[in-house]
Amino acid sequence: MKEISQNTIESVDINGFQDDLLRWFEAEQRDLPWRKDKDPYKVWVSEIMLQQTRVDTVIPYFHRFIEQFPTIKDLSEADEEKVLKAWEGLGYYSRARNLQAAVREVHEKYGGRVPDTPKEISSLKGVGPYTAGAILSIAYGIPEPAVDGNVMRVLSRILSIWDDIAKPSSRKIFESSVRKLISHENPSYFNQALMELGALICTPTSPSCLLCPVREHCTAFYEGTQHELPVKTKTKKQRNVQLAAAVLIDDHERILIHKRPGKGLLANLWEFPMAEINIAYVSDKDQMKDVFSTQFGAKVEIQEMTGQIEHVFSHLTWNINVYKGKIIKLEKEKSDLKLVSLEEIKEFPFPVSHQKIWKQYLDSRG
DNA sequence: CAGTCGTGGGG
DNA sequence: TCCCCAAGACT
Numbered sequence: 001m002k003e004i005s006q007n008t009i010e011s012v013d014i015n016g017f018q019d020d021l022l023r024w025f026e027a028e029q030r031d032l033p034w035r036k037d038k039d040p041y042k043v044w045v046s047e048i049m050l051q052q053t054r055v056d057t058v059i060p061y062f063h064r065f066i067e068q069f070p071t072i073k074d075l076s077e078a079d080e081e082k083v084l085k086a087w088e089g090l091g092y093y094s095r096a097r098n099l100q101a102a103v104r105e106v107h108e109k110y111g112g113r114v115p116d117t118p119k120e121i122s123s124l125k126g127v128g129p130y131t132a133g134a135i136l137s138i139a140y141g142i143p144e145p146a147v148d149g150n151v152m153r154v155l156s157r158i159l160s161i162w163d164d165i166a167k168p169s170s171r172k173i174f175e176s177s178v179r180k181l182i183s184h185e186n187p188s189y190f191n192q193a194l195m196e197l198g199a200l201i202c203t204p205t206s207p208s209c210l211l212c213p214v215r216e217h218c219t220a221f222y223e224g225t226q227h228e229l230p231v232k233t234k235t236k237k238q239r240n241v242q243l244a245a246a247v248l249i250d251d252h253e254r255i256l257i258h259k260r261p262g263k264g265l266l267a268n269l270w271e272f273p274m275a276e277i278n279i280a281y282v283s284d285k286d287q288m289k290d291v292f293s294t295q296f297g298a299k300v301e302i303q304e305m306t307g308q309i310e311h312v313f314s315h316l317t318w319n320i321n322v323y324k325g326k327i328i329k330l331e332k333e334k335s336d337l338k339l340v341s342l343e344e345i346k347e348f349p350f351p352v353s354h355q356k357i358w359k360q361y362l363d364s365r366g
Numbered sequence: 367c368a369g370t371c372g373t374g375g376g377g
Numbered sequence: 378t379c380c381c382c383a384a385g386a387c388t
Contacts, residue, residue, distance in 0.1 A: 205376095
């Protein structure tokens with residue numbers, strides 16, 4: 001049996017820890033666009049974008065989003081299609097739809113002022129325990145915990161907490177730790193500093209303990225267990241889905257696109273007509289014609305298979321056979337089907353997988 | 367709780 | 378190439 005210490009929070013010099021952490025953050029924090037002011041709306045947008053997404057990825061999206069939707073009123077009045085287009089490529093698109101729904105609620109119910117109580121802010125769509133604490137502390141200076149993956153990693157090492165951070169129930173342990181450790185003079189910087197430390201120093205695989213401003217407070221550093229913490233069980237591997245998609249053109253050079261359902265994977269994004277196929281079949285052109293005809297009520301002619309696309313999601317992989325074809329006749333108007341020109345297609349939000357399809361088509365077309 | 371929900375970068 | 382991951386929330 002491994003001898004481990006646990007819950008050493010009683011032995012932590014809380015004031016010393018706060019001082020060392022905050023001094024480091026004031027000197028070393030990155031110059032990030034959402035740190036220019038404390039506008040709760042901008043803090044909110046940044047926190048939603050940063051969910052499961054790297055800082056470097058978010059930066060250009062944040063700039064464009066705030067330029068296009070500078071205030072809560074602007075985002076409230078925007079078409080969802082525009083919002084999704086601004087989110088295109090960022091992933092987890094329900095974040096964008098939930099953000100707009102929540103912003104509309106703030107606009108109507110709170111007169112455009114982001115609420116500053118845990119109860120009210122947590123009731124907003126897309127605002128979970130982490131985001132609630134982040135907005136309350138960063139925008140309003142309220143000493144609430146904001147426990148993300150960084151904070152769990154950092155505190156698991158400092159306090160030698162061996163609970164599995166993959167389990168939802170573990171977050172409560174870290175929240176209660178933060179409540180004991182948090183600076184009431186500057187909860188905003190305290191929370192941001194814990195995350196910044198996790199991002200820059202106390203990294204997952206090779207933490208830079210010799211550069212760490214709080215290593216003197218760190219149990220894992222003393223015991224040499226920084227590479228064993230945090231404990232995190234791994235996820236199981238995903239399944240594969242075999243699909244066929246087609247770029248279908250009518251005799252006016254217009255392209256047929258399909259709007260995905262409002263729930264589930266890539267909800268409300270547009271795509272080229274696509275259907276799941278049985279790998280057991282040899283998917284020849286005649287069979288693909290039937291697939292697209294029945295699925296989309298369109299009389300089509302498939303010319304050739306132009307390529308294959310593999311796209312990996314968190315929990316599944318798409319293998320897409322891509323076809324090129326012509327539209328003979330659309331049976332009737334459907335709101336989720338549209339014929340668009342080469343110019344118009346740029347206005348619609350597509351998932352990255354179908355951006356690949358479009359790029360491949362344009363290349364093959366010369 | 368366990369599965370769903372994206373994407374691009376890095377070891 | 379493969380796998381893990383990165384400032385989580387929802388069902």
